[in-house]
Amino acid sequence: xxxxxxxxxxxxxxxxxxxxxxxxxxxxxxxxxxxxxxxxxxxxxxxxxxxxxxxxxxxxxxxxxxxxxxxxxxxxxxxxxxxxxxxxxxxxxxxxxxxxxxxxxxxxxxxxxxxxxxxxxxxxxxxxxxxxxxxxxxxxxxxxxxxxxxxxxxxxxxxxxxxxxxxxxxxxxxxxxxxxxxxxxxxxxxxxxxxxxxxxxxxxxxxxxxxxxxxxxxxxxxxxxxxxxxxxxxxxxxxxxxxxxxxxxxxxxxxxxxxxxxxxxxxxxxxxxxxxxxxxxxxxxxxxxxxxxxxxxxxxxxxxxxxxxxxxxxxxxxxxxxxxxxxxxxxxxxxxxxxxxxxxxxxxxxxxxxxxxxxxxxxxxxxxxxxxxx
Numbered sequence: 371x372x373x374x375x376x377x378x379x380x381x382x383x384x385x386x387x388x389x390x391x392x393x394x395x396x397x398x399x400x401x402x403x404x405x406x407x408x409x410x411x412x413x414x415x416x417x418x419x420x421x422x423x424x425x426x427x428x429x430x431x432x433x434x435x436x437x438x439x440x441x442x443x444x445x446x447x448x449x450x451x452x453x454x455x456x457x458x459x460x461x462x463x464x465x466x467x468x469x470x471x472x473x474x475x476x477x478x479x480x481x482x483x484x485x486x487x488x489x490x491x492x493x494x495x496x497x498x499x500x501x502x503x504x505x506x507x508x509x510x511x512x513x514x515x516x517x518x519x520x521x522x523x524x525x526x527x528x529x530x531x532x533x534x535x536x537x538x539x540x541x542x543x544x545x546x547x548x549x550x551x552x553x554x555x556x557x558x559x560x561x562x563x564x565x566x567x568x569x570x571x572x573x574x575x576x577x578x579x580x581x582x583x584x585x586x587x588x589x590x591x592x593x594x595x596x597x598x599x600x601x602x603x604x605x606x607x608x609x610x611x612x613x614x615x616x617x618x619x620x621x622x623x624x625x626x627x628x629x630x631x632x633x634x635x636x637x638x639x640x641x642x643x644x645x646x647x648x649x650x651x652x653x654x655x656x657x658x659x660x661x662x663x664x665x666x667x668x669x670x671x672x673x674x675x676x677x678x679x680x681x682x683x684x685x686x687x688x689x690x691x692x693x694x695x696x697x698x699x700x701x702x703x704x705x706x707x708x709x710x711x712x713x714x715x716x717x718x719x720x721x722x723x724x725x726x727x728x729x730x731x732x733x734x735x736x737x738x739x740x741x742x743x744x
Contacts, residue, residue, distance in 0.1 A: 541741035580608025632675030
Protein backbone atom coordinates (compact mmCIF):
# COMPACT_ATOMS: atom_id res chain seq x y z
CA UNK A 371 0.00 0.00 0.00
CA UNK A 372 2.76 2.57 1.03
CA UNK A 373 4.86 1.89 -2.11
CA UNK A 374 1.89 2.39 -4.42
CA UNK A 375 0.94 5.74 -2.79
CA UNK A 376 4.53 7.17 -3.00
CA UNK A 377 4.79 6.11 -6.63
CA UNK A 378 1.66 8.12 -7.37
CA UNK A 379 3.06 11.22 -5.62
CA UNK A 380 6.37 11.10 -7.46
CA UNK A 381 4.63 10.83 -10.84
CA UNK A 382 2.44 13.83 -10.03
CA UNK A 383 5.47 15.92 -8.99
CA UNK A 384 7.32 15.06 -12.17
CA UNK A 385 4.32 16.11 -14.25
CA UNK A 386 4.16 19.45 -12.47
CA UNK A 387 7.87 20.13 -13.03
CA UNK A 388 7.61 19.37 -16.71
CA UNK A 389 4.61 21.70 -16.99
CA UNK A 390 6.46 24.62 -15.37
CA UNK A 391 9.54 24.02 -17.47
CA UNK A 392 7.64 24.37 -20.69
CA UNK A 393 5.81 27.57 -19.71
CA UNK A 394 7.65 30.06 -17.53
CA UNK A 395 5.51 31.79 -14.95
CA UNK A 396 5.94 34.81 -12.76
CA UNK A 397 4.28 36.44 -9.81
CA UNK A 398 1.01 35.08 -8.51
CA UNK A 399 0.93 32.43 -11.17
CA UNK A 400 4.36 31.23 -10.03
CA UNK A 401 3.08 30.85 -6.51
CA UNK A 402 0.13 28.74 -7.66
CA UNK A 403 2.37 26.50 -9.72
CA UNK A 404 4.70 25.98 -6.77
CA UNK A 405 1.74 25.09 -4.58
CA UNK A 406 0.52 22.53 -7.09
CA UNK A 407 3.95 21.01 -7.29
CA UNK A 408 3.99 20.60 -3.53
CA UNK A 409 0.49 18.91 -3.35
CA UNK A 410 1.57 15.40 -4.45
CA UNK A 411 4.13 15.19 -1.72
CA UNK A 412 1.61 16.19 0.91
CA UNK A 413 -1.05 13.80 -0.57
CA UNK A 414 1.36 10.89 -0.40
CA UNK A 415 1.73 11.02 3.39
CA UNK A 416 -1.83 11.21 4.84
CA UNK A 417 -3.98 8.04 4.63
CA UNK A 418 -7.17 9.98 4.04
CA UNK A 419 -5.94 11.62 0.87
CA UNK A 420 -4.85 8.21 -0.43
CA UNK A 421 -8.48 7.10 -0.93
CA UNK A 422 -8.34 7.86 -4.68
CA UNK A 423 -5.77 5.08 -4.87
CA UNK A 424 -8.38 2.69 -3.48
CA UNK A 425 -10.80 3.75 -6.17
CA UNK A 426 -8.06 3.17 -8.69
CA UNK A 427 -7.78 -0.41 -7.40
CA UNK A 428 -11.44 -1.03 -8.01
CA UNK A 429 -10.65 -0.46 -11.66
CA UNK A 430 -8.01 -3.21 -11.57
CA UNK A 431 -8.90 -6.57 -13.24
CA UNK A 432 -8.56 -8.36 -9.88
CA UNK A 433 -11.71 -6.71 -8.57
CA UNK A 434 -13.62 -6.23 -11.83
CA UNK A 435 -12.49 -9.42 -13.52
CA UNK A 436 -15.58 -11.38 -12.47
CA UNK A 437 -17.88 -9.13 -14.42
CA UNK A 438 -15.41 -8.96 -17.28
CA UNK A 439 -15.36 -12.75 -17.56
CA UNK A 440 -19.09 -12.98 -17.70
CA UNK A 441 -19.12 -10.39 -20.47
CA UNK A 442 -16.40 -12.10 -22.51
CA UNK A 443 -17.81 -14.45 -25.13
CA UNK A 444 -15.95 -17.73 -25.50
CA UNK A 445 -12.33 -16.85 -24.82
CA UNK A 446 -12.71 -16.11 -21.10
CA UNK A 447 -15.21 -18.95 -20.35
CA UNK A 448 -13.52 -22.16 -19.27
CA UNK A 449 -14.76 -25.02 -21.47
CA UNK A 450 -14.11 -27.59 -18.75
CA UNK A 451 -16.70 -26.09 -16.45
CA UNK A 452 -19.44 -25.54 -18.99
CA UNK A 453 -18.95 -28.91 -20.73
CA UNK A 454 -18.16 -30.85 -17.58
CA UNK A 455 -19.72 -34.37 -17.83
CA UNK A 456 -20.61 -34.31 -14.15
CA UNK A 457 -23.20 -31.62 -14.83
CA UNK A 458 -24.52 -32.72 -18.22
CA UNK A 459 -23.56 -36.40 -18.20
CA UNK A 460 -26.89 -37.65 -16.79
CA UNK A 461 -28.84 -36.56 -19.82
CA UNK A 462 -26.01 -37.54 -22.15
CA UNK A 463 -26.05 -41.13 -20.82
CA UNK A 464 -29.75 -41.51 -21.30
CA UNK A 465 -29.29 -40.44 -24.91
CA UNK A 466 -26.64 -43.10 -25.58
CA UNK A 467 -28.13 -45.89 -27.70
CA UNK A 468 -26.61 -49.26 -26.87
CA UNK A 469 -23.51 -48.56 -24.83
CA UNK A 470 -25.25 -47.50 -21.60
CA UNK A 471 -28.38 -49.66 -21.91
CA UNK A 472 -28.19 -53.26 -20.60
CA UNK A 473 -29.52 -55.66 -23.24
CA UNK A 474 -31.10 -57.95 -20.61
CA UNK A 475 -33.37 -55.19 -19.37
CA UNK A 476 -34.28 -53.62 -22.68
CA UNK A 477 -34.98 -56.97 -24.33
CA UNK A 478 -37.02 -58.34 -21.43
CA UNK A 479 -40.63 -58.84 -22.59
CA UNK A 480 -42.08 -58.70 -19.09
CA UNK A 481 -43.27 -55.10 -19.27
CA UNK A 482 -44.67 -55.50 -22.74
CA UNK A 483 -46.62 -58.59 -21.62
CA UNK A 484 -48.29 -56.83 -18.72
CA UNK A 485 -51.85 -55.79 -19.45
CA UNK A 486 -52.76 -52.15 -18.95
CA UNK A 487 -53.71 -51.20 -15.43
CA UNK A 488 -57.03 -49.94 -16.69
CA UNK A 489 -57.87 -53.17 -18.51
CA UNK A 490 -61.57 -53.14 -19.24
CA UNK A 491 -63.84 -56.03 -18.36
CA UNK A 492 -64.29 -56.79 -22.05
CA UNK A 493 -60.53 -56.89 -22.61
CA UNK A 494 -60.10 -59.14 -19.56
CA UNK A 495 -62.76 -61.54 -20.85
CA UNK A 496 -61.06 -61.73 -24.23
CA UNK A 497 -57.61 -62.32 -22.74
CA UNK A 498 -58.90 -64.95 -20.29
CA UNK A 499 -60.73 -66.88 -22.98
CA UNK A 500 -57.75 -66.73 -25.28
CA UNK A 501 -55.58 -68.20 -22.53
CA UNK A 502 -58.05 -71.04 -22.10
CA UNK A 503 -58.07 -71.70 -25.86
CA UNK A 504 -54.28 -71.83 -25.90
CA UNK A 505 -54.22 -74.23 -22.96
CA UNK A 506 -56.84 -76.42 -24.64
CA UNK A 507 -54.44 -76.87 -27.56
CA UNK A 508 -51.55 -77.68 -25.24
CA UNK A 509 -53.55 -80.08 -23.05
CA UNK A 510 -56.25 -81.66 -25.26
CA UNK A 511 -56.12 -84.69 -22.95
CA UNK A 512 -56.71 -82.73 -19.72
CA UNK A 513 -58.74 -84.76 -17.24
CA UNK A 514 -59.26 -85.26 -13.49
CA UNK A 515 -56.06 -86.83 -12.18
CA UNK A 516 -57.78 -89.11 -9.69
CA UNK A 517 -58.48 -92.73 -10.57
CA UNK A 518 -62.16 -93.61 -10.21
CA UNK A 519 -64.78 -95.91 -11.71
CA UNK A 520 -67.95 -94.40 -10.24
CA UNK A 521 -69.18 -91.27 -8.41
CA UNK A 522 -68.60 -92.85 -4.98
CA UNK A 523 -64.94 -93.59 -5.70
CA UNK A 524 -64.41 -90.08 -7.09
CA UNK A 525 -66.06 -88.53 -4.04
CA UNK A 526 -63.90 -90.48 -1.58
CA UNK A 527 -60.71 -89.93 -3.61
CA UNK A 528 -61.32 -86.17 -3.76
CA UNK A 529 -61.78 -85.97 0.02
CA UNK A 530 -58.53 -87.91 0.49
CA UNK A 531 -56.61 -85.60 -1.88
CA UNK A 532 -56.56 -82.77 0.66
CA UNK A 533 -53.00 -81.90 1.74
CA UNK A 534 -51.43 -84.55 -0.49
CA UNK A 535 -50.87 -85.37 -4.16
CA UNK A 536 -53.27 -87.09 -6.48
CA UNK A 537 -50.52 -89.62 -7.11
CA UNK A 538 -50.46 -90.65 -3.45
CA UNK A 539 -54.24 -90.96 -3.40
CA UNK A 540 -54.22 -93.06 -6.56
CA UNK A 541 -51.66 -95.36 -5.01
CA UNK A 542 -53.80 -95.72 -1.87
CA UNK A 543 -57.39 -96.08 -3.04
CA UNK A 544 -57.05 -99.45 -4.84
CA UNK A 545 -56.62 -101.22 -1.49
CA UNK A 546 -59.41 -99.15 0.10
CA UNK A 547 -61.99 -99.85 -2.60
CA UNK A 548 -60.99 -103.47 -2.89
CA UNK A 549 -61.93 -103.93 0.76
CA UNK A 550 -64.84 -101.44 0.94
CA UNK A 551 -66.40 -101.15 -2.54
CA UNK A 552 -69.72 -99.51 -1.52
CA UNK A 553 -70.86 -96.75 0.84
CA UNK A 554 -72.51 -99.36 3.05
CA UNK A 555 -69.28 -101.34 3.33
CA UNK A 556 -67.21 -98.29 4.27
CA UNK A 557 -69.88 -97.05 6.67
CA UNK A 558 -69.58 -100.29 8.65
CA UNK A 559 -65.77 -100.43 8.55
CA UNK A 560 -63.48 -100.55 11.58
CA UNK A 561 -61.94 -97.05 11.81
CA UNK A 562 -58.56 -98.42 12.86
CA UNK A 563 -58.36 -100.62 9.78
CA UNK A 564 -59.29 -97.74 7.53
CA UNK A 565 -56.72 -95.52 9.22
CA UNK A 566 -53.99 -98.02 8.45
CA UNK A 567 -54.92 -98.05 4.77
CA UNK A 568 -55.08 -94.26 4.56
CA UNK A 569 -51.89 -93.61 6.52
CA UNK A 570 -49.81 -92.80 3.36
CA UNK A 571 -52.12 -89.90 2.48
CA UNK A 572 -51.40 -87.96 5.67
CA UNK A 573 -53.93 -86.69 8.22
CA UNK A 574 -55.27 -90.22 8.07
CA UNK A 575 -57.35 -90.05 11.27
CA UNK A 576 -59.31 -86.99 10.15
CA UNK A 577 -59.71 -88.44 6.66
CA UNK A 578 -60.92 -91.75 8.07
CA UNK A 579 -63.55 -89.93 10.04
CA UNK A 580 -64.68 -88.02 6.94
CA UNK A 581 -64.95 -90.96 4.53
CA UNK A 582 -66.74 -93.16 7.06
CA UNK A 583 -69.07 -90.28 7.95
CA UNK A 584 -69.97 -89.44 4.35
CA UNK A 585 -70.50 -93.16 3.62
CA UNK A 586 -72.97 -93.38 6.48
CA UNK A 587 -74.78 -90.28 5.21
CA UNK A 588 -75.00 -91.73 1.71
CA UNK A 589 -76.32 -95.02 3.02
CA UNK A 590 -78.85 -93.47 5.37
CA UNK A 591 -80.00 -90.36 3.47
CA UNK A 592 -79.48 -91.10 -0.22
CA UNK A 593 -79.95 -94.85 -0.53
CA UNK A 594 -76.24 -95.51 -0.98
CA UNK A 595 -76.03 -93.22 -4.03
CA UNK A 596 -74.03 -90.03 -4.47
CA UNK A 597 -76.42 -87.10 -4.99
CA UNK A 598 -76.06 -85.02 -8.11
CA UNK A 599 -76.92 -81.64 -6.56
CA UNK A 600 -74.50 -79.15 -5.08
CA UNK A 601 -76.70 -78.38 -2.07
CA UNK A 602 -76.82 -82.09 -1.14
CA UNK A 603 -73.14 -82.78 -1.64
CA UNK A 604 -71.89 -79.95 0.58
CA UNK A 605 -73.91 -81.36 3.49
CA UNK A 606 -71.78 -84.52 3.53
CA UNK A 607 -68.90 -84.73 6.07
CA UNK A 608 -65.62 -83.45 4.61
CA UNK A 609 -67.24 -82.18 1.39
CA UNK A 610 -66.95 -78.53 0.37
CA UNK A 611 -67.67 -76.68 -2.85
CA UNK A 612 -64.36 -77.69 -4.46
CA UNK A 613 -64.98 -81.41 -3.86
CA UNK A 614 -68.61 -81.07 -4.90
CA UNK A 615 -67.70 -79.42 -8.23
CA UNK A 616 -65.10 -82.12 -8.96
CA UNK A 617 -67.80 -84.76 -8.52
CA UNK A 618 -70.51 -82.85 -10.38
CA UNK A 619 -68.29 -81.94 -13.32
CA UNK A 620 -66.57 -85.28 -13.81
CA UNK A 621 -69.10 -87.85 -12.57
CA UNK A 622 -72.35 -86.15 -13.58
CA UNK A 623 -71.32 -83.85 -16.41
CA UNK A 624 -72.59 -80.77 -14.63
CA UNK A 625 -70.35 -77.69 -15.03
CA UNK A 626 -68.36 -76.50 -12.06
CA UNK A 627 -65.15 -74.62 -11.30
CA UNK A 628 -62.61 -76.41 -9.12
CA UNK A 629 -60.72 -73.81 -7.09
CA UNK A 630 -57.74 -75.74 -5.76
CA UNK A 631 -54.30 -74.38 -4.85
CA UNK A 632 -53.10 -74.44 -8.48
CA UNK A 633 -56.20 -72.70 -9.76
CA UNK A 634 -55.92 -69.96 -7.14
CA UNK A 635 -52.26 -69.33 -7.91
CA UNK A 636 -52.63 -69.10 -11.67
CA UNK A 637 -55.72 -66.90 -11.87
CA UNK A 638 -53.94 -64.40 -9.63
CA UNK A 639 -50.84 -64.47 -11.80
CA UNK A 640 -53.00 -63.88 -14.85
CA UNK A 641 -54.90 -61.10 -13.05
CA UNK A 642 -58.25 -62.65 -13.63
CA UNK A 643 -59.17 -61.66 -10.10
CA UNK A 644 -57.63 -60.18 -6.96
CA UNK A 645 -59.86 -62.21 -4.65
CA UNK A 646 -58.33 -64.67 -2.20
CA UNK A 647 -61.44 -66.40 -0.90
CA UNK A 648 -62.14 -69.59 -2.95
CA UNK A 649 -65.87 -68.87 -3.23
CA UNK A 650 -65.21 -65.34 -4.47
CA UNK A 651 -62.58 -66.60 -6.91
CA UNK A 652 -65.09 -69.10 -8.23
CA UNK A 653 -67.66 -66.37 -8.81
CA UNK A 654 -65.18 -63.91 -10.38
CA UNK A 655 -63.69 -66.43 -12.80
CA UNK A 656 -67.07 -67.95 -13.59
CA UNK A 657 -68.22 -64.54 -14.81
CA UNK A 658 -65.48 -64.55 -17.47
CA UNK A 659 -66.53 -67.79 -19.14
CA UNK A 660 -69.71 -69.48 -20.31
CA UNK A 661 -70.94 -72.05 -17.82
CA UNK A 662 -70.43 -74.89 -20.28
CA UNK A 663 -66.66 -74.24 -20.21
CA UNK A 664 -66.19 -74.34 -16.44
CA UNK A 665 -65.21 -77.99 -15.98
CA UNK A 666 -62.64 -78.16 -18.77
CA UNK A 667 -61.34 -74.71 -17.83
CA UNK A 668 -60.54 -76.10 -14.39
CA UNK A 669 -58.66 -79.04 -15.92
CA UNK A 670 -56.67 -76.80 -18.26
CA UNK A 671 -55.62 -74.43 -15.50
CA UNK A 672 -54.74 -77.21 -13.02
CA UNK A 673 -52.80 -79.17 -15.65
CA UNK A 674 -50.79 -76.06 -16.52
CA UNK A 675 -50.10 -75.28 -12.87
CA UNK A 676 -48.79 -78.78 -12.21
CA UNK A 677 -46.61 -79.03 -15.30
CA UNK A 678 -45.29 -75.58 -16.16
CA UNK A 679 -46.52 -72.73 -13.95
CA UNK A 680 -45.13 -74.05 -10.67
CA UNK A 681 -45.56 -72.28 -7.35
CA UNK A 682 -41.91 -71.60 -6.54
CA UNK A 683 -40.17 -71.61 -9.89
CA UNK A 684 -42.46 -71.40 -12.92
CA UNK A 685 -40.94 -72.41 -16.26
CA UNK A 686 -41.66 -69.09 -18.00
CA UNK A 687 -39.23 -69.79 -20.85
CA UNK A 688 -41.23 -72.89 -21.85
CA UNK A 689 -44.70 -71.43 -21.30
CA UNK A 690 -47.02 -71.45 -24.33
CA UNK A 691 -49.04 -68.49 -23.03
CA UNK A 692 -46.11 -66.27 -22.06
CA UNK A 693 -47.20 -63.38 -24.33
CA UNK A 694 -50.55 -63.28 -22.52
CA UNK A 695 -49.21 -63.59 -18.98
CA UNK A 696 -48.73 -60.48 -16.80
CA UNK A 697 -46.47 -62.49 -14.47
CA UNK A 698 -44.01 -63.56 -17.16
CA UNK A 699 -40.49 -63.29 -15.77
CA UNK A 700 -41.27 -64.44 -12.22
CA UNK A 701 -39.66 -67.75 -13.09
CA UNK A 702 -36.90 -69.08 -15.34
CA UNK A 703 -37.03 -67.36 -18.74
CA UNK A 704 -34.13 -69.15 -20.40
CA UNK A 705 -35.75 -71.74 -22.71
CA UNK A 706 -33.18 -74.47 -22.06
CA UNK A 707 -33.26 -74.08 -18.30
CA UNK A 708 -37.04 -73.74 -18.30
CA UNK A 709 -37.51 -77.03 -20.15
CA UNK A 710 -35.69 -78.80 -17.35
CA UNK A 711 -38.40 -77.65 -14.93
CA UNK A 712 -41.28 -79.30 -16.79
CA UNK A 713 -43.11 -82.13 -15.04
CA UNK A 714 -45.11 -85.23 -15.92
CA UNK A 715 -45.65 -85.87 -19.63
CA UNK A 716 -44.23 -82.42 -20.54
CA UNK A 717 -40.94 -83.38 -18.95
CA UNK A 718 -40.97 -87.04 -20.01
CA UNK A 719 -42.06 -88.36 -16.60
CA UNK A 720 -44.95 -90.61 -15.50
CA UNK A 721 -48.27 -88.95 -14.68
CA UNK A 722 -50.33 -89.19 -11.51
CA UNK A 723 -52.92 -91.75 -12.53
CA UNK A 724 -52.30 -95.46 -12.46
CA UNK A 725 -55.09 -95.83 -15.01
CA UNK A 726 -55.05 -92.67 -17.13
CA UNK A 727 -57.47 -92.20 -20.06
CA UNK A 728 -56.38 -93.37 -23.48
CA UNK A 729 -56.13 -89.83 -24.81
CA UNK A 730 -53.43 -89.16 -22.26
CA UNK A 731 -51.48 -92.24 -23.29
CA UNK A 732 -51.87 -91.36 -26.97
CA UNK A 733 -50.30 -87.96 -26.28
CA UNK A 734 -47.19 -89.59 -24.85
CA UNK A 735 -48.28 -89.73 -21.22
CA UNK A 736 -47.19 -92.59 -18.98
CA UNK A 737 -49.13 -94.19 -16.11
CA UNK A 738 -47.95 -93.73 -12.56
CA UNK A 739 -46.33 -96.64 -10.73
CA UNK A 740 -48.30 -98.40 -7.97
CA UNK A 741 -47.54 -97.79 -4.30
CA UNK A 742 -44.13 -99.14 -3.34
CA UNK A 743 -43.00 -99.58 -6.94
CA UNK A 744 -40.56 -96.66 -6.77
